[in-house]
Amino acid sequence: MSSSDERVVAVIMVGGPTKGTRFRPLSLDIPKPLFPLAGQPMVHHPISACKKIPNLTQIYLVGFYEEREFALYVSSISNELKVSVRYLREDKPHGSAGGLFYFRDLIMEDNPSHIFLLNCDVCCSFPLPEMLAAHRAYGGMGTILVIKVSAESASQFGELVADPDTNELLHYTEKPETFVSDQINCGVYVFTPEIFTAIQDVSSQRKERANLRRISSFEALQSPTRSLLTDYVRLDQDILSPLAGKKQLYTYETMDFWEQIKTPGISLKCSGLYLAQFQFTSPHLLAAGDGSKSATIEGDVYIHPSAKVHPTAKIGPNVSISANARIGPGARLKKCIILDNVEVMENAVVINSIVGWKSSIGRWSRVQAEGDYNAKLGVTILGEGVTVEDEVVVINSIVLPYKTLDVSVQDEIIL
Amino acid sequence: MKALILVGGLGTRLRPLTLSVPKPLVEFANKPMILHQIEALKAIGVTEVVLAINYQPELMLNLKEFEKKLEIKITFSQETEPLGTAGPLALARDKLIDDSGEPFFVLNSDVISEYPLKQMIDFHKAHGGEASIMVTKVDEPSKYGVVVMEESTGKVERFVEKPKTFVGNKINAGIYLLNPSVIDRIELRPTSIEKEVFPKIAADNKLYAMVLPGFWMDIGQPRDYIAGLRLYLDSLRKKSSTKLATGPHIVGNVLVDETAKIGEGCLIGPDVAIGPGCIVESGVRLSRCSVMSGVRIKQHACISSSIIGWQSTVGRWARVENLTILGEKVQVYDEIYTNGGVVLPYRVIKSSILKPEIVM
DSSP: OOGGGOOEEEEEEEEOTTSOGGGTTGGGTSOGGGSEETTEETTHHHHHHHTTSTTEEEEEEEESSOHHHHHHHHHHHHHHHTSOEEEEEOSSOOHHHHHHHHTHHHHTTTOOSEEEEEETTEEEOOOHHHHHHHHHHHTSSEEEEEEEOOHHHHTTSEEEEEOTTTOBEEEEEESOSSOOOSEEEEEEEEEOTHHHHHHHHHHHHHHHHHHHHHHHOHHHHHOGGGGGGGGOOOHIIIIIHHHTTTTSEEEEEOOSOEEEOOSHHHHHHHHHHHHHHHHHHOGGGBOOOBSSSSOEEOSSEEEOTTOEEOTTOEEOSSEEEOTTOEEOTTOEEEEEEEOTTOEEOTTOEEEEEEEOTTOEEOTTOEEEOOOOTTSTTSSEEEOTTOEEOTTOEEESOEEOTTOEEOSOEESOEEO | OEEEEEEESOOGGGTTGGGTSOGGGSEETTEEHHHHHHHHHHHTTOOEEEEEESSOHHHHHHHHHHHHHHTOEEEEEEOSSOOTTTHHHHHTHHHHOOTTOOOEEEEETTEEEOOOHHHHHHHHHHHOOSEEEEEEEOSOGGGSEEEEEOTTTOBEEEEEESOSSOSOSEEEEEEEEEOGGGGGGOOSSSOOIIIIIHHHHHHTTOEEEEEOOSOEEEOSSHHHHHHHHHHHHHHHHHHHGGGSOOSTTBOSSEEEOTTOEEOTTOEEOSSEEEOTTOEEOTTOEEEEEEEOTTOEEOTTOEEEEEEEOTTOEEOTTOEEESSOEEOTTOEEOTTOEEESEEEOTTOEEOSOBOSOEEEO
């Protein structure tokens, strides 16, 4: 088949409000996929990566958030990227494979030759065209993006073993207790439409088993919820594990960065990774300045055009400043995310922190953390509308929305 | 009249400052601590001050300079072993006693107060006893030695060391006026004036206590040094407020040496002393702190409740607070936070100190 008559669709799983609780307090005010990293909504990064796939016809966001939460974003990104982006709402969580299957008719509408499936909560360079080329060469049903990580951290993810010569997936196991492999599943896949048959098989086998049980077991009668699970299909345990070693699934290894965006702390790291990537993909988004007419900029910094930053401030590295934020004279921002409508007053310092929407940081105050992205309090998080009064110091703390801090705090969660 | 100042030991409680400068020469409100006392003594006509010291050649050399400036005779009485709070009086016997028969003052060098020495002389003459001591009222007498006295006359009845139940709230303020005969009661050996000498005089009904008007503070350790600065500047505000700085960037009581430079957009005060030759750059915030001579505080730094040692540098956007004590020539890098860091001389601080700790 020549690539010119191929059609490709991309599906990005965005989850729902009952997911992403580890992302609190930031996910209290906004769906996690819309939380900005490097000044762009989290989901923007996989979307703009999809835009680079040849013959892409459609991007679907699949999740169980309310339609209205994505309506505005979906219409503006469609306009911006000149590609159709639609939000599809699941009636309930179906799992990543189940979600894909639930919308199979829509996804197959244009008769695509390939379907990309991406999880929204991963941060990586999304080398999608390269993956697609590799997938074609392998000739399998699916290709999984994988990365090598340290042996200690591998067990938090799906560990997999691939043939070193053919790259065929030989073995897959989700979050094993013992070490299996240092290669892990990145949560980015490309499939041929046969994937729907594979999901269908899992689903119908489940139904048969459930029916058998219902007939044979009194216990099953007591527990009718069991049948509800038949359309919940996980991609990893239910599809990847059984199909490993059957010459249907292959791997494509990325040498770039990869993170799972589990917590606000990790999101600060990911924001920095995406800012660094802008040097190659979108240099026009990075700020510059030497303190003469505009603020002194160090390293990779994103400043929204509507934000006002005083020329005597010093910003960076790894800072993103969202819309309508005001950064006062002599302020210092380093390794932080400043959300919409935040005010940072003169001589204040913000380091290793995320400052929530409409928060106010007083004069000579200091919002800081040690910057251990994996620690519970390694990044200071201020929720929406938090006020830090003049000269107050907030260190290694999480502050829930609409609190006023008039005394210094350290290593605390402020409810 | 003569006076003895008990200088005593190495001032370990005021380390790391006293690793560079002998305690009596550590500046308090831009003036060596001991000069506060010597000037007060000079003002009421004392002509000779005897300093009871350990072997401290640097101190002796420096104080010889003040002798000329202040036109007061300064001599030294040097212990070869620690003699406690009374022993040094016996050691200095020949220096203190002359033909005049006049009483002499004994001052503790750690104490800062308004020194109402003239009133003390009048009090001493009026009661006609052998010794007068100043007492000061404290909130928690159980931490100190309490002086139990007859309120109307001031006659001291007894001393109670760290009383468990309330016996009174006046404690020994470390300022005495003694007749020469008191020295006859003291043997030349390590001995305590509070525990051994005064109780005997009190037993003879010859010890009287005067309640110290105004503030009093033992500034022998950093926390009390900073608290004492507030009390001292409050008192200076009432007595000679022209010495205090004024301007839109000043809040409360602030003492700035005329050779110090302060940049734009700073906010200084309350209770701050800035020593000679300091450079405070723009956008700096200082409160409740003492900045010794030759210090440079770079732009946007914020310092509170701390002491910055001689010729130290505090970097841009640094935050120094909560009883941080920087020794001499310490460098705090840009953007560093120090919460209660006690930093020995010449150290370079490149990473934040989040909890109080000592940096050797």
